[in-house]
Each structure stands twice: as structure tokens, then as C-alpha cells.
Amino acid sequence: MERILVIGCSGQIGSELTLELRKMYGDSNVVATDIRPAPADILESGPFEILDVLDAGKLQLVCEHEKITQIYHLAAILSGNAEKRPMPSWDINMHSLFNVLEITKALKLKKIFWPSSIAVFGPTTPRMNTPQYTIMEPNTVYGISKLAGERWIEYYYQKYGIDTRSLRYPGLISYKTEAGGGTTDYAVEIFYEAIRRKKYTCFLSSETALPMMFMPDAIKATVDLMEADSSRLSLHSSYNVAGICFTPHALGMEIKKHIPDFEITYEPDFRQVIADSWPDRIDDNVARNDWGLTYEYDLPKMTEVMITEIRKKLG
Numbered sequence: 001m002e003r004i005l006v007i008g009c010s011g012q013i014g015s016e017l018t019l020e021l022r023k024m025y026g027d028s029n030v031v032a033t034d035i036r037p038a039p040a041d042i043l044e045s046g047p048f049e050i051l052d053v054l055d056a057g058k059l060q061l062v063c064e065h066e067k068i069t070q071i072y073h074l075a076a077i078l079s080g081n082a083e084k085r086p087m088p089s090w091d092i093n094m095h096s097l098f099n100v101l102e103i104t105k106a107l108k109l110k111k112i113f114w115p116s117s118i119a120v121f122g123p124t125t126p127r128m129n130t131p132q133y134t135i136m137e138p139n140t141v142y143g144i145s146k147l148a149g150e151r152w153i154e155y156y157y158q159k160y161g162i163d164t165r166s167l168r169y170p171g172l173i174s175y176k177t178e179a180g181g182g183t184t185d186y187a188v189e190i191f192y193e194a195i196r197r198k199k200y201t202c203f204l205s206s207e208t209a210l211p212m213m214f215m216p217d218a219i220k221a222t223v224d225l226m227e228a229d230s231s232r233l234s235l236h237s238s239y240n241v242a243g244i245c246f247t248p249h250a251l252g253m254e255i256k257k258h259i260p261d262f263e264i265t266y267e268p269d270f271r272q273v274i275a276d277s278w279p280d281r282i283d284d285n286v287a288r289n290d291w292g293l294t295y296e297y298d299l300p301k302m303t304e305v306m307i308t309e310i311r312k313k314l315g
Ligand code: NAD
Pocket: 007, 008, 009, 010, 011, 012, 013, 014, 033, 034, 035, 036, 051, 052, 053, 054, 073, 074, 075, 076, 077, 078, 092, 096, 115, 116, 117, 118, 168, 169, 170, 171, 172, 173, 178, 179, 180, 181, 182, 184
């Protein structure tokens, strides 16, 4: 029987992934943790504990007490916020990963999931159809921590045989929980502002293309990777996943189909430089060939669901 620990269950991904894992493995077998309270549906459906992943002693106690077999480590400081506080963000992103890797080794856990990001790429990376293996010179604190993390999870796989699995998520779009301080957050905020005020001032320029993914596709990719037989995986660093690619202008036009008087204006801030260093579109053929990555949502389908669900949420 699998016993799963989710670290960072209250965030944008954790708040949805935890519930999916509970459906798959049983509510009581998925122990949700975070440094802040969890959403009501997580609190009501299964175990939750306040846990600071930087506290290695408590992490080990929870893993032993709960007889954990797999960890999903989602706690991190995202790109925009990490640029504001470089050293504490580096510490959280790296120190937390080392705690998880060391406990996985000490307790001989079966496998771990740790997400990487398109932020591992940098201004010298080819921007179109960015290959799995390419030039990687990230120039943000977050991107450097993700690239270092990729190298470390591969190292623990090679050196200690730990089954590490990871995806380079693009910007994730969802309606349940607010985005956590990244450069791609505009693609979530825009829906709330379109519905509330029929206008949005975007912090990226109109033609800034970035890879994005709707949360149901991200959750499916995550559990498909974690469920894949290890013999199918050609790498234990992190897989490219492409999702959909669009600009703020294209997203604004799609929203206008539902809210005709919606207006978008542009005031790029410090996040423009970060976005300019990331790819437009990713090549995810290695993930497709290894373990069958697929997507359901394109831009129109995702926009329709976002508008319907946020309208319901805002009453
Ligand atoms: P988020 O900021 O929404 O959630 C992170 C959660 O971690 C928060 O609930 C926070 O309270 C918790 N946390 C922070 N410090 C902690 C600590 N010391 N101990 C325990 N919990 C702590 O982030 P997210 O968007 O859900 O991202 C999850 C992971 O996916 C991160 O590793 C992130 O880098 C990665 N990722 C996210 C995206 C995206 O677009 N959301 C894209 C690429 C990669």
C-alpha cells in the first residue's frame, strides 16, 4: 500500500494534486502538509499537518510515524518572489530539496516527485521548440535553484538509486487557488480582473509568448509520470512538458469572445526580463515517447472553463 506525503499542499498545485492523489490512493493514505493552513476540502477529506520542510527532524518524524512510501515535494519560492529575496529563496528551494532527498535515502522511500520549471532555461537557450537537452544558463535565482535541483535529483538517482521523477512545468493556469508569485501569474490574474472589472493591466508586454498548461493537464502529467513503470523512463532529471503557447494579447482576444467589452493594457515590470529569458515553446517529445504525455486543453477550451468556474466562484 502506498502512503503519500505532500509538502506544500496549500499552494496552487498542491491544493488540487492532493485531492487527486486521495482519489487514487485513498483519503487516509495521503498526508497533506504545509506551513500554512490547507483549504477546507483538504482538511475535511484526510490527514493534514503543519510542517516546515526546512525542519528535517520533524519531516523525518512525520515520514516514520505515517509510514510514508512516496513524497511529492511542492514547496518553493517562485520566480517573481525569489528575485525580491534571493538568499532566503535559494535557501528554501535548495535546503528543502536536500532534506527530502536525504530522508528518502535514510528511510529507503520508493520514489519522490519534485517539480522543475521552464525557468531552468535562460537567454542563451533556443526559444522555439526548446529541446530536452540544450544550453541552460538561467539568470534568475529561481531558475538557478531549479537547474541545481535537477542535477541533484539525477545525482541521487545515479549514486543512491533513489527513484526521482520530475517535470519542467510551464506556467500553470488554474481557478482554485491563487498563483504563488511567479512570472506566469498574469495568465491567472487576468481572468479574475476580466470578470470583476472587465479590464486588466498586464505586467508583461503584449507579444510575450510563454509555454503554459491548464491544471488538469498538469495533474494528469504528474500522476502519469509517477505511475509509469521505471523501465520506461530514460531520464531521472526532469522532463520537458509543453502544454500550450500564447501571448497576453492572444489570451486577451480569447477572453473577449466571452466578455466582449474586456480591455487589456500593458505595463511591463521586472518580470518582463524574466519572461524574456524563457522559451516561447517547448519540445516535449522525450516525455511523449517515454511515458505517453498527452494534453486535453487548448487555449479556447481552457479559457471557457476558467471563465465558467471563476464566475461561479465569485458568485
Ligand atoms: P505555491 O507558491 O502556490 O505553493 C507552494 C506552497 O509551499 C505554499 O502553500 C507554501 O505555503 C508552501 N511552503 C513554502 N515554504 C514552505 C516550507 N518551508 N515548508 C512547507 N511548505 C512551504 O507554488 P505552486 O505554484 O503550487 O508550485 C509548486 C511547485 O511547482 C514549486 O516547486 C514550483 O516551483 C513548481 N512550479 C510551479 C509552476 C506554476 O506555474 N505554478 C510552474 C513551474 C514549476
